[in-house]
Amino acid sequence: MKEKKNDLIEVSEEYQRELLKCMEALHDSVDTLIKNKISHTKLDEVIACEHACDLLKERYIEIIYKQKRALPFLIEDRYKIINGLDNIADKSEGLARHLKIYPFEFYQDIKEEMTHLNNITLETIKNLIEVVALMETDFSTALTKTFKSEEFKREARNSKYTLLEIIYKKTDNALKSVITAGLVSKMFDIVAMAEEFSDYLRGLIIKYPSK
Amino acid sequence: MDFTLIIIIFLILSILIAIGIGANDETFSIVYGSRILTMKQILILAAILAIAGALLLGEGVAKTVGNSILNYEATEAIVITILLSTAIWLILASALGLPISTTHATIGSIMGIGIFVWGMTGLNWGMILYMAIWWIFSPIVGFAGTYVAYKILFKYKQKRLKGFQDYESYEMKFAVIVLIAICITAFSRAGNDCSNAVGIVIGVGDMDIGFLLIITGLSLACGLVILGRVVIVNLGEMTELRPSTAFAAQIPTAVIMLIGTIQKIPLSGSHMLVASLVGLAKASKTPMKKGLWKIILIWFLTFPMSALLAIILYFPVSLFF
Numbered sequence: 001m002k003e004k005k006n007d008l009i010e011v012s013e014e015y016q017r018e019l020l021k022c023m024e025a026l027h028d029s030v031d032t033l034i035k036n037k038i039s040h041t042k043l044d045e046v047i048a049c050e051h052a053c054d055l056l057k058e059r060y061i062e063i064i065y066k067q068k069r070a071l072p073f074l075i076e077d078r079y080k081i082i083n084g085l086d087n088i089a090d091k092s093e094g095l096a097r098h099l100k101i102y103p104f105e106f107y108q109d110i111k112e113e114m115t116h117l118n119n120i121t122l123e124t125i126k127n128l129i130e131v132v133a134l135m136e137t138d139f140s141t142a143l144t145k146t147f148k149s150e151e152f153k154r155e156a157r158n159s160k161y162t163l164l165e166i167i168y169k170k171t172d173n174a175l176k177s178v179i180t181a182g183l184v185s186k187m188f189d190i191v192a193m194a195e196e197f198s199d200y201l202r203g204l205i206i207k208y209p210s211k
Numbered sequence: 212m213d214f215t216l217i218i219i220i221f222l223i224l225s226i227l228i229a230i231g232i233g234a235n236d237e238t239f240s241i242v243y244g245s246r247i248l249t250m251k252q253i254l255i256l257a258a259i260l261a262i263a264g265a266l267l268l269g270e271g272v273a274k275t276v277g278n279s280i281l282n283y284e285a286t287e288a289i290v291i292t293i294l295l296s297t298a299i300w301l302i303l304a305s306a307l308g309l310p311i312s313t314t315h316a317t318i319g320s321i322m323g324i325g326i327f328v329w330g331m332t333g334l335n336w337g338m339i340l341y342m343a344i345w346w347i348f349s350p351i352v353g354f355a356g357t358y359v360a361y362k363i364l365f366k367y368k369q370k371r372l373k374g375f376q377d378y379e380s381y382e383m384k385f386a387v388i389v390l391i392a393i394c395i396t397a398f399s400r401a402g403n404d405c406s407n408a409v410g411i412v413i414g415v416g417d418m419d420i421g422f423l424l425i426i427t428g429l430s431l432a433c434g435l436v437i438l439g440r441v442v443i444v445n446l447g448e449m450t451e452l453r454p455s456t457a458f459a460a461q462i463p464t465a466v467i468m469l470i471g472t473i474q475k476i477p478l479s480g481s482h483m484l485v486a487s488l489v490g491l492a493k494a495s496k497t498p499m500k501k502g503l504w505k506i507i508l509i510w511f512l513t514f515p516m517s518a519l520l521a522i523i524l525y526f527p528v529s530l531f532f
Contacts, residue, residue, distance in 0.1 A: 136374050
């Protein structure tokens, strides 16, 4: 039983590391796009990490469901947590694939803001992973950290609309505008999803001591 | 009628009642509800404890019911009527999937027939009053005890537990404690339940108590294994249970049942457990599964209905015995 519990924690930590690697690779890829030197190796790394996350998730689910005597509420909540993280990994892969087929040079005048949005995205996911890890041992710090996600989302939303305002005014290449706007939206969606998930985690943190 | 034939009829009826009691035994429902053991493990353990409890603790309580409620010696017709009416009421309630108090059904039948045959003087009212106080008192203590136990645990939990891992180890500790408490309850309850199946037989015949208890224990186990899971599932899912909350619900039940058995008072484990679960739901502000009113209604109906049933059945039975 104890061995299985340790397995569970180990797989969970491995999953978190892999997701972080995925997000860092995505962050670097967007950076290379901004510098007009898109790195396909980094993009492939995102896709590979997402696949690794899927495998780890399967292993994790297998472990939690093998624990016949484990507490049902913990099984259910841990299952939802791993699913929540997996949705973010899926979104990252989607963005990586979008970047892979992005056929244009990046707009010069939005590079700075895009770098900002890219950094916020990475920070949001890092923060989310920390919350998930902290929930194992320290609800109180985890709770405080969930509020940071809201700040990140607000910042990301400002950044998104600043970028879209500039992009929508471009008249030279409509297709480039649409695809670049899509890129911005996809990046913001990751932050929004992370914030939504962070809200759910806050609910869990509140629920546990109150039941 | 031939005495041997009468004894065989008594035994068959006792076995049927014991099977019915086993089928209606909800002791392990909170172990199922909080997922401490699987259904298969529950049934094996419950069967072992039913046999052990009947053999080691059954004698004292069985004698109390058989000899203390009636002021006169029961005839064969009376004994069969009581066993029949208890069995019928038990089967009717089980068919509806409702956990009832077999103790109340048996004693309701004894009282009904006692008053009908001998009038008010037929019953030992002092003993009945003494039991009634326990029957009223025990669910109230179950409710209040669970409420208080939950609140104490809740305070502790809020202060000490910091994360999932803390909760996990905390609940695991309670899983072990609950299991021990349930085993004690099941053990003492098997002793207590014996009275319902064999108590009145002891009041009439000269049968070997040890043999009767073995038969009863085995029959209780049979009922549990064959039909018991329905009631276990129904009650186990009555409200949200975790090992720690199951502990809060179980401790008052276990303590009172044990005291009842030592005092030789046949108590209703069903009433206490349901009262404890209601106390738990109130304390934790968790909604209860629909259908509680049906359980309460059948509790109120058990005494008058089993008494009435006994009176009605007495006429055809007395024609043959």
